[in-house]
Amino acid sequence: MSTPTPPVAAIASLSAHEGQTVTLRGWLYNLRASGKLLFPIFRDGTGTIQGIVPKAAVPEEVFETLKNLTLESSVVVTGKVRADSRAPSGYEIDVENVEVVQRVPDETPFPITLKEHGVDFLMEHRHLWLRTPRQSAILRVRATIMRAAAEYFDTHGFIRTDPPILTPNACEGTSELFEMDYFDDDKAYLTQSGQLYIEATALALGKVYSFGPTFRAEKSKTRRHLTEFWMIEPEVAYAGLDEIMDLAEAFITHIVTRVLEHHRADLKVIGRDVAKLEAVIALTAATEATPIVAPFSSSTTILPSALSSFAPYSLSSQREAGGAASRNAHRFPRLSYDEAHAMLDEAYKAGKLENPHRYGDDFGSPDETYISSQFDRPVMIHRYPAAIKAFYMQPDPVDASKALCVDVLAPEGYGEIIGGSQRVDSYDLLKSRIEEHNLPLAAFQWYLDLRKYGSVPHAGFGMGIERVVAWLCGLDHVRETIPFARTLNRIYP
């Protein structure tokens, strides 16, 4: 055969090849037949396209091969791209030739059908489930979220510094850790947060972030938990609580913007209501019109861009009124713990909550769901009681019983996506905190050193990628947000 092989084209960009003969390299996704007419649907990872094969138009061998081909067999297809209103994507391909790279055997058909499946079956076949359009779309959105997250910090003066994954002790004394032998006598633990380590790199480099997997051995069995998940954590020297709240807001806005820029089609496949995401990044006027609370009264307002030049450090103790002119156009509502408690109290009295929230306690899942349901965008809750928060959090100088910390709750009941705080910068205070929490002082000596050698106010937060993917894609479980989820009862495949 002297005819040259037509150029290879991606299905997603076939509209640019209308009228041309191209080569598709992919898999047979579905096949419908109507007598002497075949409708194979091909996928190649970028999308799907319907082919059409009239018996009279192709060699007998091509027709018979396709007619008997099994689903998910790998194929190289050549054909001419044609616009057709009857095709689901608006385009279809007139198949001219097909080469079967590997044929799925008849006796072991591809297990994932286009019909419904149960969770257990799908997770057991996760390696094949990934091929379905919805799962592929989710992974594409995930990739953009991860890229946008890193991109935000990379373009705002942050240096990526990767903390160790094997650690000698708990970062916080609380959560359970995965333990392993470390050579002869020692134990090592998989990291549950890089925070303590990036505090060190922040004091070396100013503005840093880490991005990697973290591990929690908690026996949590909910739609929001994985035992292995990815977290991105910025840490900023000479920053206080209000600065990182501004940072978190700009950061999330950037990610949502990028997802909307690049994934309209994927979000449609996933079935996401895009209007809900557009509302998140809508301008401030909408937020300020929100009648429920006036959350701006007690926070300083520094534009995130001010961080780039190390704003004269305005600690959260110096709460200013914050002129309207300096307000970020993309403002998320901010509630103090006290304000959030009052909101829950009111809701309970109005019969909208089953159980009352006890002042001083952390918010439970139903509490968080209620609070976030009151807003159309993420809501920040700051200044929790110090007693229920981690040892390294700086007390609020206005009220020492509160910690300078913030949780960001995603809307629509997706729960906490960010947890952050200003860190204790006093050597003596940190040391006594470590002792109060019965943590081994020796293991934290290096961490204390950071307060001995040029300590400064600093703050940061951590964002769980999978929860953000679940939120932005509108998924009901984080297990679909990562190629191979690790959960309490599952480590296969």
Add this chain to the structure above:
RNA sequence: UCCUGAGUAGCUCAAUGGCAGAGCAUUCGGCUGUUAACCGAAGGGUUGUAGGUUCGAGUCCUACCUCAGGAGCCA
């Protein structure tokens, strides 16, 4: 760890204590515009495991196993 629920054909699910069923998938046949195509036929079962009650158990009882999602904890 606690609470609740579910395990029946490859998959999704039916079956009053009384013959083990359907749709999809697979195989065969039909159909030139199908959209999870449709129509006809065939094959496909140790009802999660082990005991027990009963003339008779998928169904009732006990224990165990597996999975699910909710609480707690967290991102």
